[in-house]
Amino acid sequence: MRAPDSPTEQPLLELDNLRVNFHTATGIVRAVRGLSFTLGRERLGIVGESGSGKSMTGRAILDLIPHPGEVQADKLVYRGQNLLTMDKGSRRKLRGRHISMVMQDPKFSLNPVKTVGEQIAEAYRVHHKASSREAKERSLTMLEAVQIREPARVYDLYPHEVSGGMGQRVMIAMMLIAEPDILIADEPTSALDVTVQLQVLKILDDLVTSRGMGLIFISHDLHLVQSFCDRVIVMYGGKAMETLPAAELADESARAHRHPYTLGLLDCLPDLDHRKDKLATLKRDPAWLA
Amino acid sequence: MTEQTSSGWTAWLITDSPVSRRQARLGQYYRQWLAFRRNPAAVIGLTIVVLLLLAAAFAPLLAPYDPLAQALDKRLLPPSAINWFGTDSLGRDIFSRVVYGSRVTLVIVLLVVITVGPIGLLIGAAAGYLGGWVDRVLMRITDVFLAFPRLVLALAFVAALGPGLENAVIAIAFTAWPPYARVARAETLIIRNQDYISAVRLQGASQWRIVLRHVVPMCLPSLIVRSTLDMAGIILTAAGLGFLGLGAQPPIPEWGAMISAGREQIFDQWWVATFPGLAICVVALGFNLLGDGLRDVMDAR
């Protein structure tokens, strides 16, 4: 584990009272309802079930909320720059260059008619003035960094020719080539097999650590978040139930301090070591959303 | 988490817990209507189509004159308070003829759709679901029909069958079904591999039961949309046949034939050809807008 950020360092991202609303035919759907956190150079996990607003939080930071949705916040600051008052163009430039996102399924995020190498090189040239040769060299280095064994061969492959695990590495290479300060990973390994999943996480971990990035790791998998992240926000119904050091999730002795929702989530997982006839089920309390 | 208030019928319709099949279906239709209503273009299209239906239904009340009554002393009068759209070369009131013409147009459209939709749907769904040689034979037949331009093929049929409204309908129907079969087959190829189809197979359902009760309902929306969008084309083909003198025969007030009759006077008495032309334009546009709106509502799964 790394030492926590020194308090004097400016946080990468500050978020206060974030709200995401969707105006639909049948009323307003409130996807995120007042979420606040700050992100330093750390691995911050956001866990929650579907509909908890965890994905919408990541998208809201990047200004990627789809049409009928609107984002409101009291504060949304990236390294001293107020994102709320920033115009669309500057916001777009920030995206990819300073804040990047890796999505769940590489199949839907890669352009099927371009080789993966071209796409990585393009991602680099969008944000940096570079010759195509230079961009290609950087891309090959990046492919190597995500532990692809024959970068030159993979560079010329089309997305359908690479496996799920390799596709996700390509996505990570593409997102990290611009050397962003913040990487938002939305379920980056959920579509992958467990063994491949760990390889991809290791690459992500190494890159984040060596480059001092801030990582927001969005996942439904408590075990994974607990073993991978430094700090965890547990979300339910668009609200943060609690924020805690990841290590405490596994700490049996700290149970008394846990939010009942967090405990409920932990308890309903089948466990190899404590086999029981019946799994505990989660009792939701409306008061949590009050 | 939705916040809203509603009461009475609306509440009954959009309830999450309907108590009968009927309420569930009506509720679904009502939701679709709510979505449809949000698209202004679609509502305009629907309005045009409804007006067409009303015009056809109440033609005797709307038309000030008999559409067939000739008055040779009133030939080729320009639009006026007496003859709103003017009169044609036989002194017939063009407004009355346009109004009665909506009946002819509707009859053509409905007959074509009634024959074409089910044929295309069944052929396409059967070919797509059964696959193998059934698919090959049916699709090659479809390809043969698709290989000819629609109007040319229709012309050939009418030439063989003889001119007339019924034969025009038959000819258009013969040429219109292949695209429907193609669409239905393409949809079926996707649907047949879905888990819900596997699930009915696992219940021991026969192939025909699966096609008719499980595949067809899924193809239906896109075919309805397609046929609505296609109506404009059907109207134009019918008008084209009428224009060429192969569709409805005089003195039936058919819009295409009316344009054809007016083409000799197009520069001197513009109204003779213009008003039936406008009617075709407006109705074709109406069906197109309606089709677009329906696509947004019905194809959204």
Place this chain on the structure above:
Amino acid sequence: MNTNPAIIVEKLNVSFGDSHVVKDLSFSVASGESYGIVGESGSGKSTVLRVLAGLNREWGGDVTILGSKQPKVRDKAFYRAVQMVFQDPYGSLHPKKTVDDTLAEPLAIHGIEDAEARIERAMKDVGLPNSFRFRFPHQLSGGQRQRVAIARALVLEPRILLLDEPTSALDVSIQAEVLNLLQALRKERNLTYILVSHDLAVVAHMCERLLVMQFGRGVEEMTAETLAARSPQTAYAQQLLVASEGFRRQTA
């Protein structure tokens, strides 16, 4: 143990074109047993299930279910004994049919008389309130849909239930509810289960024995106790077990 096997698979081989997805697979499942098949994507685990269900008709080898050798094309009676629950609750229910339509269909196919009573009982058994009966799938949550899928499988009162990753598309809290439901139903009706999953903890929770598959072959068959004691024999099974325990930082 297998004095009265419900399912015997011998030398099962399945190929799709050039790819040989299941290779010489043999196993047997006792009546009333719950048997797990574990593997990663491409291991052929789901294909095995589809062969058993009769959905896949291109295979070689012998499959014996409830004492009778199975032909490639099953008869109607077979489906009253064997039913399946699919992975994706969003894809396994017909989008244009209400819960009522979905549950009535198998009864109509088999010409069963007391449809009304059976539908009501099936809904009650899977814990769906009656108010859900005329809802469409898009008005249901993932967990509720999976309950409908289970009710559909049970309405014909089968003896064997094939479960293809029945909870992998669900949230963990919903997974717990569905797994509890499946456990209770098995006990109540003395059902035989085959559960396919990539999640070792789920399989260990649900099954007495399990088979680990890789690249179409059965790698290792073991009891759930062996798995819980972390003592599988083969390297691949060990590797899966370690991977399932979460991320490990080398330097930590």
